[in-house]
Amino acid sequence: MQPMPEMGQSAMDPRDATLVEGLLAANRRALAKAITLVESTRPDHRQRAQTLLGVLLPHSGRSLRIGISGVPGVGKSTFIEALGMFLIERGHRVAVLAVDPSSTVHGGSILGDKTRMELLSQREEAFIRPTPSSGSLGGVAEHTREALLLCEAAGHDVIIVETVGVGQSETAVAGMTDCFVLLQLPNAGDDLQAIKKGIMELADLVVFNKADIDPVAAQLAAAQMRSALSMLHPASPNWLPPVLTLSAVRKDGLKEFWKVLEKFRDTLGASGEFAARRRHQALAWMWQLVDSGLREGFRRHPAVRETLTATAAAVEAGSIAPTAAARRLLELIGQQE
Numbered sequence: 001m002q003p004m005p006e007m008g009q010s011a012m013d014p015r016d017a018t019l020v021e022g023l024l025a026a027n028r029r030a031l032a033k034a035i036t037l038v039e040s041t042r043p044d045h046r047q048r049a050q051t052l053l054g055v056l057l058p059h060s061g062r063s064l065r066i067g068i069s070g071v072p073g074v075g076k077s078t079f080i081e082a083l084g085m086f087l088i089e090r091g092h093r094v095a096v097l098a099v100d101p102s103s104t105v106h107g108g109s110i111l112g113d114k115t116r117m118e119l120l121s122q123r124e125e126a127f128i129r130p131t132p133s134s135g136s137l138g139g140v141a142e143h144t145r146e147a148l149l150l151c152e153a154a155g156h157d158v159i160i161v162e163t164v165g166v167g168q169s170e171t172a173v174a175g176m177t178d179c180f181v182l183l184q185l186p187n188a189g190d191d192l193q194a195i196k197k198g199i200m201e202l203a204d205l206v207v208f209n210k211a212d213i214d215p216v217a218a219q220l221a222a223a224q225m226r227s228a229l230s231m232l233h234p235a236s237p238n239w240l241p242p243v244l245t246l247s248a249v250r251k252d253g254l255k256e257f258w259k260v261l262e263k264f265r266d267t268l269g270a271s272g273e274f275a276a277r278r279r280h281q282a283l284a285w286m287w288q289l290v291d292s293g294l295r296e297g298f299r300r301h302p303a304v305r306e307t308l309t310a311t312a313a314a315v316e317a318g319s320i321a322p323t324a325a326a327r328r329l330l331e332l333i334g335q336q337e
Contacts, residue, residue, distance in 0.1 A: 070183030095151035212247035
């Protein structure tokens with residue numbers, strides 16, 4: 001017997017009751033269909049998705065959520081596949097939410113991370129979901145959080161969220177995961193200094209991948225990074241971000257990486273910070289949904305829809321200031337309340 005929907009939610013669609021049954025039985029097809037449902041923009045699908053998430057919420061929250069970021073070419077997909085295979089061999093079930101840039105032509109993912117994790121995608125204990133970012137800030141798809149909860153309900157105890165790239169907007173992924181990992185290249189030089197500080201202050205762990213290509217350069221880069229981190233404010237007062245070197249392609253250093261993650265989880269768990277992060281993330285998620293809902297409601301407002309195209313054209317033409325246009329559109333809502 002499935003849990004009853006939360007207050008304010010409609011009765012569950014029979015199709016979704018079947019989805020819940022399959023998802024709780026760790027059926028990958030059911031999980032994929034559930035994520036497709038929450039990603040849909042159809043109003044009826046959104047209502048069904050809300051009910052589905054309410055039913056599955058008590059079954060979520062039992063995983064370690066890991067955010068992975070790094071510049072293109074750092075080897076994120078290779079690292080994630082090697083780590084996923086390593087964890088599966090040790091009895092874990094791994095889900096990867098790989099957020100791709102969106103094609104400007106068809107709107108879909110263009111990097112195809114799933115095709116670059118061929119071995120991992122073949123394992124029953126793994127689930128890989130490439131999702132187009134659709135221009136979302138920080139390279140995180142709008143419904144990544146919902147997909148994360150669904151993966152947890154399906155029994156995946158390690159969830160990896162891979163982002164498009166690096167930058168200060170990566171607070172999006174740091175704000176939905178337990179541990180934020182920054183991948184670096186040993187010979188990147190100083191061309192990344194402009195973006196390093198913002199991203200480094202979010203990092204719980206820094207990893208120099210491809211250390212096998214030039215071990216000496218990798219160790220030197222790691223030492224420089226440790227020095228740089230000592231001058232920054234860490235993301236947690238209870239944790240100084242370690243700096244590791246490894247080679248994902250050779251599978252060297254994965255055991256040490258996982259030991260550090262387990263230590264991170266135990267350290268923050270003992271201090272109560274781990275649970276506090278989750279509570280803060282849930283509240284931030286609520287406000288994000290409120291903001292998104294307000295923007296959507298604004299665009300659907302009859303008076304706004306009637307004048308938005310003409311007003312936008314006037315702003316582009318320079319015949320009205322953006323501030324005046326925005327005020328005029330907002331006043332339209334107040335006039336009909």
